[in-house]
Amino acid sequence: MPARVGYGALLRTPGVWTFLVPALVARLPYAMLGMGILLLVKDTHGSYGTASTVAAVAAVAQALVGPQTGRLADRYGQAPVLVPTVVVHALSVGALIALALGHAPAWSLFLAAAPAGASVPQIGAMVRARWISTFSAEGAAAAPKVSTAFAFESVTDEFTFVIGPILAAAVATSVSPAAGLAAEAALTLAGGLAFAAQRRTAPARVVREPGVRQASALASPGVRLLAGTFLGVGTVFGGMQVSVNAFADSVGQHGAAGTVYGVFAGGSMVAGVLYGVIAWRRSVQQRMILGYALLVLGCSTLWAMPNLVALSVAGLVCGLAIAPTLISGYTLVETLVEDGAKTEAFTWLTGAIGLGLATGSTAAGQLIDAHGPSAGFLVPVTGAGLGLVALVTLRGLLVPRGGRGAVAAGSAERGAPGRLVGATEG
Structure with missing residues (x-):
């Protein structure tokens, strides 16, 4: 165990x-x-x-x-x-x-x-x-x-x-x-x-070896896949922020928007706390797929919610899936790159969330203007759905090849520390 x-x-x-x-x-x-x-x-x-x-x-x-x-x-x-x-x-x-x-x-x-x-x-x-x-x-x-x-x-x-x-x-x-x-x-x-x-x-x-070019962390297909899936998570954040505010305005309760979004974010915080104290038996790849599937399931109901209470419950389901998905992704990326590219790899994932947030909020705003507040909730389910399809189809890219990634060449200035072997198992 x-x-x-x-x-x-x-x-x-x-x-x-x-x-x-x-x-x-x-x-x-x-x-x-x-x-x-x-x-x-x-x-x-x-x-x-x-x-x-x-x-x-x-x-x-x-x-x-x-x-x-x-x-x-x-x-x-x-x-x-x-x-x-x-x-x-x-x-x-x-x-x-x-x-x-x-x-x-x-x-x-x-x-x-x-x-x-x-x-x-x-x-x-x-x-x-x-x-x-x-x-x-x-x-x-x-x-x-x-x-x-x-x-x-x-x-x-x-x-x-x-x-x-x-x-x-x-x-x-x-x-x-x-x-x-x-x-x-x-x-x-x-x-x-x-x-x-x-x-x-x-x-x-990490000091580069003379004559050896250090490749970007994005050279790893697994990192590119994770960045794409994190882009989908970002659209959930962006679409939710705009759509929740628009929905609350449409029912004359603008002040309740913060509460609804707080339930969404609070669900993610609770799930993150629980994730860290559970002794997981499933591999981290399986955990990420399951978390992402739950995210898509939760997002798929948002557009049909008739009132703020129902929207809060649906948002809670989405929030509960966010943290496990992100934690699994950050854990996986550590196994896919060398020590000299880890910070860059993490920033690609964080940057993908930010880019997805900006894209999701813009797209949701346009849908809301054209079709009403509930239409904005189609953005989270679309972004997350595309991310899940990519994740399931290309999940083989998330398995480290040959024990170590071949992304960065060089040696650590204070000696090369050992890689966290087995991180994908626990």
Whole structure:
């Protein structure tokens, strides 16, 4: 029977709190940026269209550039990449605030939003890479610990996605719209610098062998498949956010939208907590397929819900499937790439979620405008359905070949740590 590792034992691992606390501060603003931009630009330019487009520019830039930041972190180390990244982010957000308050034309806001989104630090991916580095010397025995650690990270992600927008909105309404975005930049800068200062727990930098080119983590077919399936999960997030708000508006209960979406996110948090404490007998590939199938099943009922109570129940089913799916995906990607490409691989998955979120929210908005609020819920089931088809059809790509991936060439600067053999089994 697989060993079970509880959260208490995980969090008692020496040294982990030194990076977990600053990481929480740095990743909390991750979900504040879009809300902060939306509230500020709507206030200064009076248009939801302009505001949502500026926010979308930032989201797309983050999704496309984030993986390159992760690749640089694998090659040069986390701190040398993270420090300039958070500085650029703070300056870019500052420029965006100044332009918005100055009622600058929309195109100038787009120019500022692009670097602001591109420089969002990939803290979640870096934390996951640190967990792997922490347990790498334990070999196969570390697999249950990594699974629990990734469950913990999933819960943390959900927490930031729930709290971040609320915090941004609270600061924006109680102080000023500009203050909400300024708070995001300040937290990112302070948390990012504090996280970068914890060098002892950082993964070893991988030094490339002379004359050998390091391939991208995306060169792995399995990583590409996981990125595609995570894109489908992102459309669920984006479609739900827009459609829940539109549905609540249509029944005259706009204030209930946050409660409905909170049930959805809360279900994912609960499932993430439970996932990390169960001693699983099924392989992680099977777990991901089952989780994704449950996600599609839950999403398939959303469009037919007659009221907010029924919608909350359907949303809960969807939420319960989110965390197991994401945790399984992050666990699988660790087995498909070499040590020198793990941070990049994690950022491709995170970036795919962000890109799916932007795509899903845009598509849902167009369907809602044309056919009513319930039509927006077709986006989550379509995106998740396509992801499930790809996952089932190409699931063989998720089995590591030859014991190790052949994605990155090189050796660890402090010696090559052992791979977490058996992670796909536990």
